[in-house]
Amino acid sequence: MKLSEVGKPIGGYFELEINKNSEYHKNSIRLNTGRNCLEYILRARKYKRVFVPYYTCEVIFESFKRSNTEFEFYNINEYLEPIKINPKKNEAVLYTNYFGIKSLCVKKLSRIYDNLIIDNSQAFFDRPLNGVDTFYSPRKFFGVPDGGYLYTDKIIDMKLLTDISYSRILHLAKRIDISPESGYNDFKTSENSLDKLPIKYMSLLTRRMLSGVDYEMIKNIRYSNFIYLHNELGELNQLNISIGKFTPMSYPLLITKNLHEKLIKNRIFVPIYWPNLLKSSSKTKFESKLANNLHALPIDQRYNKSDLDKIIFFIRKYA
């Protein structure tokens, strides 16, 4: 007899103590990663070809390979918006809501293109537009090991297992117990383990963790931190940012120098989006500039004004 047939377990030791409130994306299809949400869309829609920005995360190409979908690159301008795309009838456009600040552009594109896929990995709080396939990667916003949320009305006929992710949370625990530096290798191991995962449903652990998040509080902090950095550093910023109703992932600061190493020495960790573009080619001049000189400054729920003042101090010092 299976354990589940005996019924609910009662008594014994406790599980990890996590609040059981509710998730933000309650009506989505819950999968194990963002890239697998994309693979799901590609398998379901069977597009002949998809237009993909040069400026994107390398891991999404795995989704194209596994679903056997052709793609073609497009460039973006200094507003981080697409330049010249002409999809045919059975082709689609994939657009990333960069840093969570491109909600208006997403709306604009939805009026232009019939077949649009929105990558909201960097825009967790942006609700999907009606009829637009949209996916999310919650780990860019919260301390969870994996997970993806997908909105689509095209369901694929595939039996999916549920993922298991307890072995991927060592870095999350170490960061609390010891330091970010001590958990860095575990973070890499956890990230690498996502590379070849088949499409599965989100693990119960990740789902529980995402049910314990205070979303309203986080939304407010992210927005006010973003505005604070923009007021202080906006003058230095070569990127055209228009402030709107959005909840950003980070504050994208584009300057003429690359300060990543100097910031790391001061324990300010700023990711590079995306390392595959660090080498410039004639087709990716602007995108390579972004990879080299765009600093995605943290503005998340962990930080208050005095933390931001530290970031501002070092940016002004080195820029």
Ligand SMILES: Cc1ncc(COP(=O)(O)O)c(C=O)c1O
């Ligand atoms: C813009 C963007 N899209 C998609 C992904 C893939 O998400 P996941 O790692 O959850 O598969 C990432 C990062 O990994 C990303 O940065």
